[in-house]
Amino acid sequence: RASASYPFSPLDIDISLSHSTAGAEWCELGNEGGDFMLPSVVLLAGGTKGRDFVRAIVVNHEVPCTVSRVVSYPQPGVVDGFLEDIKQICEQHSILFTETQRPGLADMESDIVFLVGWQFLTPPHPGQVVFHDSILPRFRGFCPTVCALIQGEREIGVSALRPVAEADKGPILAVVKIPVTYPMTIHDAFEALRPCYVQAAREVVSNWSREAGLPAGVEQDHANATWSIWRDADDMVVDWNLSSDEIHRTVDALGTPYSGAKTSWKASDQMVIDLVLESVEVRPDVIFEGRRSPGKVWRIESGCPVVVCGSGMLKVLRARDGDGNPFVVEKLRSRFLSPHHW
Incomplete structure (x- = not known):
């Protein structure tokens, strides 16, 4: 997706598969024998970022997978009606929806669990992937894109990581970056980051296998980590x-x-x-x-x-x-x- 208001070029971010052919091309690349099955996915999605991710996967089919359930919850301070949008998408596409901040293992039964805009602890699952809107290991913690924009950072991005006991410290599965040109509103930043989530999710799915599950990922450079504190x-x-x-x-x-x-x-x-x-x-x-x-x-x-x-x-x-x-x-x-x- 490209627009004059989006500060990236095709060289910065590559979304090469159209939503109409993503599944077919994935099957062709992943298994020439034709018996490859797409991974089942549960989406734990919160806020505007979560709603946009649900729309990209469920409505536009931009990631080759089968969504079995979406879990979400209200978030104070977010005013754009994302929760009702998520519910409506699930209803229109006959996908199970659960409204809770504390999903159980039964809610997460799938090959992969994608967490986007999620703010609460979840039960351990071997297929969990957390999407964090920063270029880790910088801006671990809360509101990373807001903090990055306030500081005038020249790049923002999305990291997909395996969760560990401490937040945002897990091994990295994918990182997608885009440059920033100011002035930049948070709305425009989230719009520009949308395809980053999709590209990161595609990379995760492309490296998943039914036999081995997700790869181990690459350890972060903890010595260069920074944190973004919660905001009220x-x-x-x-x-x-x-x-x-x-x-x-x-x-x-x-x-x-x-x-x-x-x-x-x-x-x-x-x-x-x-x-x-x-x-x-x-x-x-x-x-x-x-x-x-x-x-x-x-x-x-x-x-x-x-x-x-x-x-x-x-x-x-x-x-x-x-x-x-x-x-x-x-x-x-x-x-x-x-x-x-x-």
């Missing part, structure tokens, strides 16, 4: 002491399917108003004598405030209040609050 509501709040570039990347990384980057606005004669920042852009910096005062509105351009950051300036193009209404700044003498103001 406090981590959604913008700190205006940061650079305009980092705040821009933060706003883009916390948008749909997440609830958005948060801030508060205050004028001297008005109450504090809580806001969600939806769209911003970096503006040329201004050199101030004395105090820089990050968060203060420097000027208003067509109803859009230009805000002083720790370094650089940021124009707020679109924001909404707690009721979802568009918010327009009309007072120059006002400021956006950083957490230390609260």
Whole structure:
């Protein structure tokens, strides 16, 4: 899949089999005698990433396998209705669906169990494959793509690994990388990563055999491992002491399917108003004598405030209040609050 908004080229990621011929070509390559059976697969799928993976395998047949069951559960903070989409896909394609955070072995009866966007422990299964949206061993842990975008990483990707006792430390079965060009929203990043999951899953299936199961995989370079810590509501709040570039990347990384980057606005004669920042852009910096005062509105351009950051300036193009209404700044003498103001 290619689009001008996707920052990769055919050289970066190779999805060569069309969904209409994937199974046939796989059988031809895997067994000339024609008696090869596709592996049975259970999908443990959570969030937007999980929904898109289910759609790619079940609806588009982009990975040569037979799906016997899909397991999912609601995720707080994800607002795009992924769970209902997964249920509908399963119903339309007559696939068993189980809603639970704690599947049992009976729910996972298959040759391979793919875990995408999954956040909970599962019973051990010899065919388990975890998909982690980072280029391991970097960004082990929580929200790796969000953290990578906020930091301005030049590559993101997907790793398929065998699970071990400690999270994200298992042997690697496949890694697919793509370059990033900023600005990049989290929505566009997830769209760009979609074919990475498919390619990684194809590589896993191509190396599976009914006799031996999955290969052992390649051990990670643990000495170069880094971690991404869990995030909660406090981590959604913008700190205006940061650079305009980092705040821009933060706003883009916390948008749909997440609830958005948060801030508060205050004028001297008005109450504090809580806001969600939806769209911003970096503006040329201004050199101030004395105090820089990050968060203060420097000027208003067509109803859009230009805000002083720790370094650089940021124009707020679109924001909404707690009721979802568009918010327009009309007072120059006002400021956006950083957490230390609260």
